[in-house]
Amino acid sequence: MKITGARVIVTSPDRNFTTLRIDTDEGIYGLGDGTLNGRELAVASYLTEHVIPCLVGRDPFAIEDIWQYLYRGAYWRRGPVTMSAIAAVDVALWDIKGKALNTPVYNLLGGASRHGCLVYAHANGSDIPEAIDSIQQHIDLGYLAIRAQAGVPGVSSSYGVPKAGKPYEPAERGLPTESLWSTEKYLRFAPRLFEAVRSAAGEEIHLLHDVHHRLTPIQAARLGKSLEPYDLFWMEDPVPAELQEGFALIRQHTTTPIATGEVFNSFHDAHDLIRNQWIDYLRMTIVHGGGITALKKAADFASVYHVKTGFHGATDLSPITMAAALHFGLAIHNFGIQEHMPHTALTDSVFPHAYTFADGYMHPGDAPGLGVEMDEALAATLPYQRAYLPVARQMDGTLTDW
Ligand code: EZ4
Numbered sequence: 001m002k003i004t005g006a007r008v009i010v011t012s013p014d015r016n017f018t019t020l021r022i023d024t025d026e027g028i029y030g031l032g033d034g035t036l037n038g039r040e041l042a043v044a045s046y047l048t049e050h051v052i053p054c055l056v057g058r059d060p061f062a063i064e065d066i067w068q069y070l071y072r073g074a075y076w077r078r079g080p081v082t083m084s085a086i087a088a089v090d091v092a093l094w095d096i097k098g099k100a101l102n103t104p105v106y107n108l109l110g111g112a113s114r115h116g117c118l119v120y121a122h123a124n125g126s127d128i129p130e131a132i133d134s135i136q137q138h139i140d141l142g143y144l145a146i147r148a149q150a151g152v153p154g155v156s157s158s159y160g161v162p163k164a165g166k167p168y169e170p171a172e173r174g175l176p177t178e179s180l181w182s183t184e185k186y187l188r189f190a191p192r193l194f195e196a197v198r199s200a201a202g203e204e205i206h207l208l209h210d211v212h213h214r215l216t217p218i219q220a221a222r223l224g225k226s227l228e229p230y231d232l233f234w235m236e237d238p239v240p241a242e243l244q245e246g247f248a249l250i251r252q253h254t255t256t257p258i259a260t261g262e263v264f265n266s267f268h269d270a271h272d273l274i275r276n277q278w279i280d281y282l283r284m285t286i287v288h289g290g291g292i293t294a295l296k297k298a299a300d301f302a303s304v305y306h307v308k309t310g311f312h313g314a315t316d317l318s319p320i321t322m323a324a325a326l327h328f329g330l331a332i333h334n335f336g337i338q339e340h341m342p343h344t345a346l347t348d349s350v351f352p353h354a355y356t357f358a359d360g361y362m363h364p365g366d367a368p369g370l371g372v373e374m375d376e377a378l379a380a381t382l383p384y385q386r387a388y389l390p391v392a393r394q395m396d397g398t399l400t401d402w
């Protein structure tokens with residue numbers, strides 16, 4: 001089999017997605033996600049101008065070799081744009097191989113290790129009572145694990161908490177908005193939130209919380225300690241992770257489990273975190289971490305250190321990445337949990353998919369390959385719309401240091 005061509009499709013079914021389609025001489029094609037929230041066109045250009053010309057004529061079954069060729073051959077390694085582009089190629093090739101061999105991708109990765117992937121949902125509220133209502137709604141939908149966030153009193157627009165009546169969507173159309181942040185107010189509020197949420201949710205539900213990299217290590221240590229009575233499944237991204245040894249300080253003070261890495265793009269971002277057992281869950285996911293090929297190596301290394309996966313799964317990761325993550329999570333031994341933020345109905349119409357949710361678990365389905373299609377005619381009616389993640393400043397106007 002030979003690759004005959006590839007093209008990038010940028011579309012905006014309520015939010016922007018960068019998708020790569022690779023075609024072969026046997027009529028089989030594969031889809032890969034290269035979406036990088038707020039920088040979608042950089043990945044599109046990287047693929048179109050620099051990667052696709054090198055793919056034509058290659059054997060699509062040579063996934064490892066193509067991955068190494070794009071990673072090492074470029075000379076310039078790592079970085080979110082490069083690694084998202086490599087991931088788009090890699091995932092499309094796994095899709096092609098599954099379709100060609102008439103088997104779901106999870107079979108190519110070792111076969112199913114479990115009946116489904118435990119997922120967590122997002123419960124959000126502008127205040128504690130609203131957050132508790134949202135927890136109850138998600139319990140009623142069957143979720144066994146729920147991330148809880150609420151507006152911090154005195155902080156007008158808290159990141160990760162949607163405006164009233166709107167679905168959670170971190171990016172906003174137009175130029176970046178700016179919001180204000182107070183670490184002091186947040187640190188006082190978070191234990192109160194979880195005291196209320198744990199008593200409303202009961203002891204069986206797994207509770208998670210995302211700090212969005214907003215603390216210093218000693219502040220994160222204090223937060224983790226103050227949340228211990230509420231038995232969190234994890235505290236996510238407590239600090240920015242460029243300084244990996246910062247996590248050692250957090251670990252010295254708290255037994256609250258730690259997840260990090262949704263902004264990582266390489267195994268090397270997590271190397272010290274894993275080998276020192278400073279984290280419990282790795283969030284670097286397939287699209288931003290260089291694809292299935294790269295994540296398999298990272299997850300296998302992590303398994304030696306009792307670190308499990310807990311992949312990022314927000315709406316800016318397309319249904320193609322969700323499918324890839326579910327095939328991966330079903331197969332590997334050290335799967336921990338998968339984030340699940342449902343896409344809008346319009347996104348799901350552009351990317352019809354075989355994966356399903358029931359009783360707290362998701363399953364990738366048994367369609368050959370990834371089990372995701374793309375309605376390109378519909379996609380063509382929904383052009384790219386400029387959108388960015390918000391920028392946060394401290395109360396005195398200083399740009400935050402995460
Ligand atoms: O900030 O997906 O855990 N989920 C998150 C998300 C991320 C966005 C970034 O594009 O932190 O809201």
Ligand code: CO
Pocket residue numbers: 210212236237262
């Ligand atoms: Co997060």
